[in-house]
Amino acid sequence: MAGIKDVLLQLLFALTPFVLYNVYYRNLEVNYSRKFIMITCTVALLLSMTFAPSLQSGIIFDVRYVIIFFGILFGGLKTGFLLLVEFIIYRLYLGGSGTIDAMIILAITFPLSLLLSSLYHHARKKYWITLIAGISFSLIPIIVLYITKPDYILTHLTFNLLVMPIHNSLGIWLLITLFNKSVTDKELYLTFIQNEKVEAINQVAASLAHEVRNPLTTVLGFLKLIRANTLNWEKTERFIDISIEEIHRTEQILSEYLSISKPLGTFQQHIDLVTQIKTVVELMTPYANMNNVSLEASYPSTPVYIIANPTEMKQLLVNFIKNAVEASAEMPKARVSIQFLQHLQRVQLEIQDNGVGMDEEQLSRLGSIYYSTKSTGTGLGLTFSYQAIRSMNGTISVKSEPYSGTVFTISLPLA
Numbered sequence: 001m002a003g004i005k006d007v008l009l010q011l012l013f014a015l016t017p018f019v020l021y022n023v024y025y026r027n028l029e030v031n032y033s034r035k036f037i038m039i040t041c042t043v044a045l046l047l048s049m050t051f052a053p054s055l056q057s058g059i060i061f062d063v064r065y066v067i068i069f070f071g072i073l074f075g076g077l078k079t080g081f082l083l084l085v086e087f088i089i090y091r092l093y094l095g096g097s098g099t100i101d102a103m104i105i106l107a108i109t110f111p112l113s114l115l116l117s118s119l120y121h122h123a124r125k126k127y128w129i130t131l132i133a134g135i136s137f138s139l140i141p142i143i144v145l146y147i148t149k150p151d152y153i154l155t156h157l158t159f160n161l162l163v164m165p166i167h168n169s170l171g172i173w174l175l176i177t178l179f180n181k182s183v184t185d186k187e188l189y190l191t192f193i194q195n196e197k198v199e200a201i202n203q204v205a206a207s208l209a210h211e212v213r214n215p216l217t218t219v220l221g222f223l224k225l226i227r228a229n230t231l232n233w234e235k236t237e238r239f240i241d242i243s244i245e246e247i248h249r250t251e252q253i254l255s256e257y258l259s260i261s262k263p264l265g266t267f268q269q270h271i272d273l274v275t276q277i278k279t280v281v282e283l284m285t286p287y288a289n290m291n292n293v294s295l296e297a298s299y300p301s302t303p304v305y306i307i308a309n310p311t312e313m314k315q316l317l318v319n320f321i322k323n324a325v326e327a328s329a330e331m332p333k334a335r336v337s338i339q340f341l342q343h344l345q346r347v348q349l350e351i352q353d354n355g356v357g358m359d360e361e362q363l364s365r366l367g368s369i370y371y372s373t374k375s376t377g378t379g380l381g382l383t384f385s386y387q388a389i390r391s392m393n394g395t396i397s398v399k400s401e402p403y404s405g406t407v408f409t410i411s412l413p414l415a
């Protein structure tokens, strides 16, 4: 019984990096760093050695090889050597008759771990490497101890032949597969969310084509008139002015579109929220028109400064407005309106629509990853937007009634 308890405890320590990864990186838009592996493995090794069980005074066993191997595999050489030093110092401090054996075993398993981890990165069938590691980390200590302390091995034969291999093999297998699974999920999520940022704006592009075509037609008409030479100079000049203005506007829309549709940087800066919204409303108006939705916004007369990443801010505004337009597209007198409310320290932004609305159940699922009620939806728009708002220390609240409409209220701290 004591054996099972010890194995379970050691397995728990072995899984420390995996558990902490899922806690710490859960809501972050980055994947793990080597520093993270270094820190968690150091902690795991310390815990596993501190609470290591012992059958005979001076000889302890724990999941050290598992942790060191995992550390090298995901954290690189530096992590490996740090763990090696930690192990040597701590093991010397603990002392006892098994110290020398522990050093000998380590002198074999450490280079083996280096070798196996470099093989692992290139191997196609990675589970073979995991299996070999698990078996060697159990066999090598048994062989070394059998040579130096045959009595010890023979007295605790079942334990050494059963418990040791189980906790080493199971530990390695669990830690590596679970960790890998989480990391792959995260990678998938990161690509999805990156695509989604661009995807939302790509869907808007179709309606933008119209927006670009209108001024082109106007300019073309003017040019033809001027060519025909039937206009007086005054009129010609006015037409040229209008044409220049139209071309400028088109150029602006296109460059805004291009700036939003590129992947984000992470830096934040002072930005004027009013200008941001004006740009996004201009960009989204063709999309609203195409869906027979009127898009209205009222702005304060002075700038409202916040600290944010400008591209991220625009992308999340696109998401909210796009959702509102899509929700009200089928409604008679469909309307999306945007309003500012300024307080002392915060600014509130309301995005209201008179669309299909949501019931309690739908509301509770808002912002969860992949939640979408649309046939072509991705369910990532709000996930990204909620995260972005939180990263600016903002909050978000929703009020909605089925078939009557929705209000999203975003509250952001003023700069």
Ligand code: ADP
Residues within 6 Å of the ligand: 319, 323, 324, 327, 353, 355, 356, 357, 358, 366, 367, 371, 372, 373, 374, 376, 377, 378, 379, 380, 381, 382, 383, 406
């Ligand atoms: P997608 O738009 O790809 O479905 P989102 O994350 O942008 O993904 O939105 C998730 C879901 O939230 C939508 O599918 C929709 O059901 C709901 N939703 C979001 N905004 C609104 C809104 N303004 N009115 C009604 N439902 C909404």
Ligand code: MG
Residues within 6 Å of the ligand: 319, 322, 323, 381, 382
């Ligand atoms: Mg959406």
